[in-house]
Amino acid sequence: MTKTILTQDQIQPLLDAGWTLTDDGEAVTKTYEFKDFVAAFGWMTQVAIHAQTMDHHPEWSNVYKTVEVALTSHDAGGLTARDAKLAGIMDTLADR
Numbered sequence: 001m002t003k004t005i006l007t008q009d010q011i012q013p014l015l016d017a018g019w020t021l022t023d024d025g026e027a028v029t030k031t032y033e034f035k036d037f038v039a040a041f042g043w044m045t046q047v048a049i050h051a052q053t054m055d056h057h058p059e060w061s062n063v064y065k066t067v068e069v070a071l072t073s074h075d076a077g078g079l080t081a082r083d084a085k086l087a088g089i090m091d092t093l094a095d096r
């Protein structure tokens with residue numbers, strides 16, 4: 001598990017993929033919109049299994065078909081490769 005904080009160059013691909021950097025620069029956020037609640041919760045269930053395998057967990061909330069996500073590495077106090085990896089998994093699973 002790496003605690004190295006990502007550089008601006010390493011964060012840029014996340015921004016290109018639609019993630020937003022928080023004002024403090026310590027997290028990225030994204031709002032996913034699904035077809036309905038079942039699609040949203042199904043996606044969350046798939047992501048949860050990956051998160052548990054990685055021992056890296058999202059901050060998220062769900063209202064009906066919308067899921068708001070924030071990714072950060074609490075132990076590192078900012079963004080790490082673990083956030084970039086989980087972001088990629090989330091985007092890939094949402095595109096199916």
Ligand SMILES: C[C@H](O)[C@H](O)[C@H]1CNC2=NC(N)=NC(=O)C2=N1
Nearest residue numbers: 055056057058072073074075076
């Ligand atoms: C003990 C355990 O490894 C830690 O609490 C892990 C679990 N999941 C985590 N998830 C995230 N997003 N940040 C962390 O620092 C973190 N720490």
